[in-house]
Amino acid sequence: MEFECLARDGDARLGRLRFARGSVETPAFMPVGTYGSVKGLDCADLLASGSQMILGNTLHLALRPGVEVISRFGGLHAFMGWSGPILTDSGGFQVMSLASLRTIDDDGVTFRAPVDGRLFRLTPERAIAIQEALGSDVLMVLDHCPPYPATAGEIEASIARSTLWAARSCGAHGEGSGALFGIVQGGVDIPSRLRSFEALKPMAFAGFAIGGLAVGEPARERLAVLDALKTVLPPDRPRYLMGVGKPADLVAAIMRGVDLFDCVLPTRNGRNAHLFTTRGILRLRNARYRSDENPIDADCPCLACRRLSRAYLHHLDRVGDPLALRLLSLHNLTYYQMLLGRVRQAIREGRLVSLAKDFEALEEST
Amino acid sequence: MEFECLARDGDARLGRLRFARGSVETPAFMPVGTYGSVKGLDCADLLASGSQMILGNTLHLALRPGVEVISRFGGLHAFMGWSGPILTDSGGFQVMSLASLRTIDDDGVTFRAPVDGRLFRLTPERAIAIQEALGSDVLMVLDHCPPYPATAGEIEASIARSTLWAARSCGAHGEGSGALFGIVQGGVDIPSRLRSFEALKPMAFAGFAIGGLAVGEPARERLAVLDALKTVLPPDRPRYLMGVGKPADLVAAIMRGVDLFDCVLPTRNGRNAHLFTTRGILRLRNARYRSDENPIDADCPCLACRRLSRAYLHHLDRVGDPLALRLLSLHNLTYYQMLLGRVRQAIREGRLVSLAKDFEALEEST
Numbered sequence: 102m103e104f105e106c107l108a109r110d111g112d113a114r115l116g117r118l119r120f121a122r123g124s125v126e127t128p129a130f131m132p133v134g135t136y137g138s139v140k141g142l143d144c145a146d147l148l149a150s151g152s153q154m155i156l157g158n159t160l161h162l163a164l165r166p167g168v169e170v171i172s173r174f175g176g177l178h179a180f181m182g183w184s185g186p187i188l189t190d191s192g193g194f195q196v197m198s199l200a201s202l203r204t205i206d207d208d209g210v211t212f213r214a215p216v217d218g219r220l221f222r223l224t225p226e227r228a229i230a231i232q233e234a235l236g237s238d239v240l241m242v243l244d245h246c247p248p249y250p251a252t253a254g255e256i257e258a259s260i261a262r263s264t265l266w267a268a269r270s271c272g273a274h275g276e277g278s279g280a281l282f283g284i285v286q287g288g289v290d291i292p293s294r295l296r297s298f299e300a301l302k303p304m305a306f307a308g309f310a311i312g313g314l315a316v317g318e319p320a321r322e323r324l325a326v327l328d329a330l331k332t333v334l335p336p337d338r339p340r341y342l343m344g345v346g347k348p349a350d351l352v353a354a355i356m357r358g359v360d361l362f363d364c365v366l367p368t369r370n371g372r373n374a375h376l377f378t379t380r381g382i383l384r385l386r387n388a389r390y391r392s393d394e395n396p397i398d399a400d401c402p403c404l405a406c407r408r409l410s411r412a413y414l415h416h417l418d419r420v421g422d423p424l425a426l427r428l429l430s431l432h433n434l435t436y437y438q439m440l441l442g443r444v445r446q447a448i449r450e451g452r453l454v455s456l457a458k459d460f461e462a463l464e465e466s467t
Numbered sequence: 468m469e470f471e472c473l474a475r476d477g478d479a480r481l482g483r484l485r486f487a488r489g490s491v492e493t494p495a496f497m498p499v500g501t502y503g504s505v506k507g508l509d510c511a512d513l514l515a516s517g518s519q520m521i522l523g524n525t526l527h528l529a530l531r532p533g534v535e536v537i538s539r540f541g542g543l544h545a546f547m548g549w550s551g552p553i554l555t556d557s558g559g560f561q562v563m564s565l566a567s568l569r570t571i572d573d574d575g576v577t578f579r580a581p582v583d584g585r586l587f588r589l590t591p592e593r594a595i596a597i598q599e600a601l602g603s604d605v606l607m608v609l610d611h612c613p614p615y616p617a618t619a620g621e622i623e624a625s626i627a628r629s630t631l632w633a634a635r636s637c638g639a640h641g642e643g644s645g646a647l648f649g650i651v652q653g654g655v656d657i658p659s660r661l662r663s664f665e666a667l668k669p670m671a672f673a674g675f676a677i678g679g680l681a682v683g684e685p686a687r688e689r690l691a692v693l694d695a696l697k698t699v700l701p702p703d704r705p706r707y708l709m710g711v712g713k714p715a716d717l718v719a720a721i722m723r724g725v726d727l728f729d730c731v732l733p734t735r736n737g738r739n740a741h742l743f744t745t746r747g748i749l750r751l752r753n754a755r756y757r758s759d760e761n762p763i764d765a766d767c768p769c770l771a772c773r774r775l776s777r778a779y780l781h782h783l784d785r786v787g788d789p790l791a792l793r794l795l796s797l798h799n800l801t802y803y804q805m806l807l808g809r810v811r812q813a814i815r816e817g818r819l820v821s822l823a824k825d826f827e828a829l830e831e832s833t
Contacts, residue, residue, distance in 0.1 A: 137782065141789040143770070166782040170758045174776070182774045392536045404509070408548045410540070416503065416532040423507040423789040 102239065102280035102307055104339045108449050112331050112358040115448040118154075118339060120186040120238045122178070125153040126445055127339065127360040130351065130437050131188060132368060135161050137171070137181045140368055141426040142434070144182050149404070150431060151438030154185055154238075156363040159231050160192035164214050164221060168234050176236025186238035188363070191228040191270075193244035193263075193284065193312065194344065205245065207262060225269040233278040241310060242270035244284040249316040256288045259313075264300040271304045280307035282341060288313060289322040291329045298333055308339040308361075315344035315364070320353070327357035334358070348377060348440055349464050352457050355444055367437045371430035374418045378436065381467025383411075385429070390415040403435035404428065468605065468646035468673055470705045474815050478697050478724040481814040484705060486552045486604045488544070489519075492811055493705065493726040496717065496803050497522040497554060498734060502531060503547045506734055507792040508800070510548050516769070516797060517804030520551055520604075522729040525597050526558035530580050530587060534600050542602025552604035554729070557594040557636075559610035559629075559650065559678065560710065571611065573628060591635040599644040607676060608636035610650040615682040622654045625679075630666040637670045646673035648707060654679060655688040657695045664699055674705040674727075681710035681730070686719070693723035700724070714743060714806055715830050718823050721810055733803045737796035740784045744802065747833025749777075751795070756781040769801035770794065 108115040116127040132139045132147065135158045139147060147155065157177055162168070174180040177187055195212065196205060202213040209224030228243040243266050247259040263286045274281045283306040287293030301309070311330060314323050327342070334340055341361035342354050351362055367377065374385040378398035383390075385397070393411040405414060405428040417425035447456040474481040482493040498505045498513065501524045505513060513521065523543055528534070540546040543553055561578065562571060568579040575590030594609040609632050613625040629652045640647045649672040653659030667675070677696060680689050693708070700706055707727035708720050717728055733743065740751040744764035749756075751763070759777040771780060771794040783791035813822040 136786040136788065137779070138786075138788050138790055141793075143790060143794070144774070145770075165786055166757065166778065170778055170782070173758050173760060174778070180776075180779055182779070391532065392539050394539060404511075408510070410546075412532065412536055412540070413503070413546055413548070416536070420502045420504075420531055422502065422504050423792045424504055424509060426789045427507075427793065428509070 104308070104337065106336065110448040110451050110453045111356060113355050113444075113448050113453050114358060114360060115445055116339065116360055118186070122184060122186045122238060123153075125186060128351075128355045128441055128444055129153055129361055130441050131156040131361065131363040132434055133158070133363055133365045134181070134183075136165060137162055137177055139430070139434075140372065141423070141430050142368070144184075146427070146431050147183070147434075150434040151442060152185075152434065155183060155187055157187055157189045157235065157237070158192075158195075159189045159228060159235070160195045160212065160221070160223065162189075162235065163231050164216065164219070168231050172234050176234070178236055187235075188239035188341075188361075189232045189235055189237040189241065190343070191232070191241040191243040192223045193241070193246050196244075197246040197248055197313075197316065200248065207265065209243070225266040226273040229270050229273040229281075233275055236279075238279045239308070240274065240279050240281050242267045242281065242283055244286060244312055246286065246313045246316075247288055249288065249313075249318050251288050253290070256286075256290055256293050259286050259288075260293060260297045260300070263297065267301055267304060271306075282306055282308040282310050284310040284312040284343070285330065286313045287326075289318050289326060291325065294326050294329055295333060298330065302335075306338070308341060309334055310341040310343050311359075312343050314342065315346050315350075320350065323350075324353055324357065327354055327359065331358040348437065349460065351437075351440070352444065352460055355448075356453065356457060367433035368430040371433040372426050374415075374425070374429055376429060376436075377433050379463075381463055385411060385415050385418060397432055398436070401432060401435055401439065403432045405432045470674070470703065472702065476814040476817050476819045477722060479721050479810075479814050479819050480724060480726060481811055482705065482726055484520075484552070488550060488552045488604060491519045491552060494717070494721045494807055494810055494814075495519055495727055496807050497727065497729040498800055499524070499729055499731045500547070500549075501527050503528055503537070503543055505796070505800075506738065507789070507796050508734070510550075512793070512797050513549070513800075516800040517808065518551075518800065521549060521553055523553055523555045523601065523603070524558075525555045525594060525601070526561045526578065526587070526589065528555075528601065529558075529597050530582065530585070534597050538600050542600070544602055553602075554605035554707075554727075555598045555601055555603040555607065556709070557598070557607040557609040558589045559607070559612050562610075563612040563614055563679075563682065566614065573631065575609070591632040592639040595636050595639040595647075599641055602645075604645045605674070606640065606645050606647050608633045608647065608649055610652060610678055612652065612679045612682075613654055615654065615679075615684050617654050619656070622652075622656055622659050625652050625654075626659060626663045626666070629663065633667055633670060637672075648672055648674040648676050650676040650678040650709070651696065652679045653692075655684050655692060657691065660692050660695055661699060664696065672704070674707060675700050676707040676709050677725075678709050680708065681712050681716075686716065689716075690719055690723065693720055693725065697724040714803065715826065717803075717806070718810065718826055721814075722819065722823060733799035734796040737799040738792045740781075740791070740795055742795060742802075743799050745829075747829055751777065751781050751784060763798055764802070767798060767801055767805065769798045771798045
C-alpha cells in the first residue's frame with residue numbers, strides 16, 4: 102500500500118491509497134460487510150453506490166463460515182466476488198461489544214460465539230494469521246478497546262495491553278501480506294491518547310487507526326481527541342477513525358485530518374427506513390409518504406431514486422419485502438459516498454469550511 | 468390483446484400475445500408479484516431472469532397500498548416501475564385460500580383483511596373496476612374457487628355462481644381496458660368442467676383460464692381435466708392454467724395445450740434455499756455445500772451462477788442475509804424462464820416429446 106497526499110485544506114487531506122487491487126481516493130467511507138457481504142447488497146450495488154473499499158469483520162468471519170472455507174477460495178475477495186480493496190478489523194472492537202461473552206488475559210481473548218456458544222480464541226498472532234488468510238489489503242492489530250466511560254485504571258490497562266499486542270502483531274505480520282495499521286487507544290483522556298500513540302510510533306505501521314471512539318462519548322470529547330492527535334500522527338500515513346459515524350461526524354473528523362471511515366449506520370438505518378437525503382433526514386415509515394410520488398432524493402443517482410417513488414418504497418417496507426432492505430440500504434450508502442465525493446471536491450478547491458457550514462445548517466434544520 | 472399461434476407440436480402451441488406494452492412469447496411463465504413486487508427482486512432482476520409478463524394480486528393490492536394510491540400513479544406499471552404486461556387475478560382464489568376470513572353470497576364476497584381485520588367487499592363489478600384502475604393488461608373475472616376435495620353440490624354451486632359472476636364481469640368490463648379472461652371451474656369432475664366451459668363460451672372473453680387446480684389434487688386428475696378441456700377450448704384464444712406449478716407440471720400442461728402459467732414456487736422455494744437446476748433439485752442448506760466452489764448450476768446465466776459459489780450462497784443463507792433471498796429467487800426464476808425458452812424452442816422444432824422424456828428422466832433421478 103502506498104499513500105499519497107494530493108491536497109490539503111486546513112487540516113483536511115485529499116489523498117490516494119494505492120493497492121495492488123486498485124486505488125482509493127480519500128477521505129473514503131467503507132461500508133461494513135460483517136459476514137463477507139454488506140447486508141442485502143451485491144458487489145454491483147456496492148460499486149454503483151460509489152464504494153471503493155469495504156470492511157470485513159475478522160471475528161465474525163472466523164466463526165461463520167470459518168477461515169478454512171474462505172481459504173479454499175484463496176481469500177475473502179474471491180469468496181464474495183469483490184475485486185476492490187478490503188480492510189479487516191481484528192476482533193478488538195468485539196472485546197468491548199461482546200464483553201459479556203469473552204474472557205481476556207495478557208495473552209489474548211476467548212470469545213463464546215453468540216450463535217452456538219462455541220469457544221473461540223484470538224491472540225494478536227492468530228488475528229494476523231486469520232487476516233492474512235482472508236487476504237486483507239489492510240490488517241488491523243488486535244487491541245483492547247475499553248468501554249465508555251472507563252476509569253483511569255481501565256484506560257491504563259487497555260493501553261498497556263494494546264501496546265504489547267501491537268508489538269506482537271508487528272512481529273507476526275508477514276512480508277507479503279497487506280498493510281498493517283496500529284490502533285491508538287486511550288478513551289477520551291488526551292494524555293492517554295498521546296501516550297498510546299507514542300508507544301506505537303516506533304513500530305512499522307503503514308497507517309494509524311483511532312479506536313475506542315463512537316462508543317457513546319459526546320461529540321465534543323471525540324473531537325478533542327482528534328484535535329490532539331492530528332498534530333502528532335505522521336502526515337505521510339493514512340488515518341482511520343474506526344466505527345464513525347453520522348454524516349456530520351465524518352465531516353468534522355475530516356476537518357481534523359481523518360482519511361478513512363467505516364460505519365454500519367447507512368445500511369442499518371436504511372433497513373429501518375431511516376434515510377439520509379440532501380435535504381435532511383427522511384423517515385420513510387411516516388404515513389405522509391404513503392402516496393408521495395417524489396423520489397427519496399431528487400439529487401441522488403441511486404437505483405431507488407432514479408426509478409421509484411417514496412410511496413412505492415414506503416409500501417415495500419410496509420409489506421416487509423426484502424427488496425426494501427436492499428433499495429433503502431443502497432440509497433443511504435449512495436448518500437454517504439456522494440457526500441464523501443463532495444468533500445473531496447471541496448478539499449481540492451479549498452472550500453471545505455464553506456461546505457461544512459452549509460452542511461451544519463442543513464443538519465440543524467432537520 | 469392479440470393472440471397468434473405460430474406453431475404446434477402435438478397439442479402444444481407456440482404463440483405470441485401482443486399487448487400495447489409489448490409481446491409475450493408463449494408458453495410463458497409469470498412470476499407472482501403479490502403486492503406490486505416479486506419478493507426481493509427489482510424490475511431489472513425480472514427482466515434479467517427472462518420474465519416477460521408478471522402477475523399482481525388484486526385483493527392484496529386493494530388492501531395494501533390501496534387502489535387510490537396506485538391510481539395516483541396511473542396504475543400498477545408506473546407504481547412499481549414495470550413496463551411489460553401485467554395480468555391481475557380477481558380475488559377469486561382468495562375466496563378459497565382465505566375461506567376462514569370471508570363470507571360469500573350470490574352478490575359477492577366480504578373479506579376480513581389478514582393484517583388489520585378491516586372488512587373488504589368484492590363483487591364482480593368491483594373486481595373489474597379495481598383491475599381497470601390498476602391498469603392491468605389482462606383482467607380475470609371474479610370466480611368462486613371450490614376447495615379440494617369438494618362435494619358434487621359444492622362444485623355445482625361454485626359453477627353456478629362463477630357463471631353468474633362471469634356474465635356480470637363481462638357487463639362491467641370497459642371498452643378501453645385490458646383483455647378479460649373467463650375462468651373454467653368444476654373441480655376434478657370432467658362433466659362439470661365441460662359444463663362450466665359451455666356456460667362461459669358465449670361470453671366475449673379474450674382468453675380462458677383453468678381455475679381451481681393446484682389446490683391439492685393428484686397430478687393425474689389435473690391432467691385428465693386438461694385432456695378434456697384441450698379439445699373444447701377455442702384454439703384461437705390463449706389458455707391460462709392458474710397457480711401451476713412445478714417444472715414437470717408445466718411441461719405436462721404445455722403438452723395439453725396450455726399457454727400461460729403463474730406460480731409462487733420458484734420465488735418461495737428460492738427463499739427457502741430449495742433450488743431448481745438443470746441437474747435436478749439442490750437443497751442448498753445441506754452441509755455438503757459449505758465449501759463447494761461450484762456455481763449452483765454451471766448452465767445457468769443468472770447473477771448468482773455467473774459470479775458466486777454454492778459455498779458463498781450457503782453462507783449468505785445461513786447468516787440470514789437478505790441478499791440470499793434475492794439471489795436464490797433470481798436463480799429459480801431464471802431456471803423457470805430458461806425451461807420455458809427450451810420448451811418454446813422444442814415446439815418450434817417439433818421435438819417437445821423428446822425434451823419431455825429427458826426432463827422426466829431428470830426428475831426421476833433426483
